[in-house]
Amino acid sequence: MSSVKQFQVTFDCKEPERVARFWCEVLGYVVPPPPAGFDTWDEFTLSQPPETRGSWFACVDPSGVGPRLYFQRVPEGRVVKNRVHLDVRVGTGLVGEERLAVLEAECARLVALGAVHVQTLFxxxxxxSxxxxxxxEGNEFCLD
Incomplete structure (x- = not known):
């Protein structure tokens, strides 16, 4: 029997830091400390060659339970539907109108951060629901 492995979820995107900070707000994640030898992320970024500056960013679950999210810059934009997406579990254990109210409130909070409400499935x-x-950046996810 094999043991459970740690994993991270990687997002291809245009602006890694911007997308990472969005997901920090969605999930309650945090930006980890900068790499060893650097006091700030800005200091680390300035130490990199100009062509690689801002090419990646990450965020982590402060409790250490959830996976690390890694965001890497790619030249192409998203052209087809995601084959994998995150389900953000804000309505777990709720049913009916109570569940829908919680989902709609979280939807409104995320729209204010720049997310797009695609539809409500009742x-x-x-x-x-x-x-x-x-x-x-158009990556799909669900409030569930």
């Missing part, structure tokens, strides 16, 4: 006989959204 509960039916098989599924509870959820809200598909896009982050500030």
């Amino acid at each position: 509960a039916d006989d098989e599924n509870e 959820c809200i598909p959204m896009q982050d500030i």
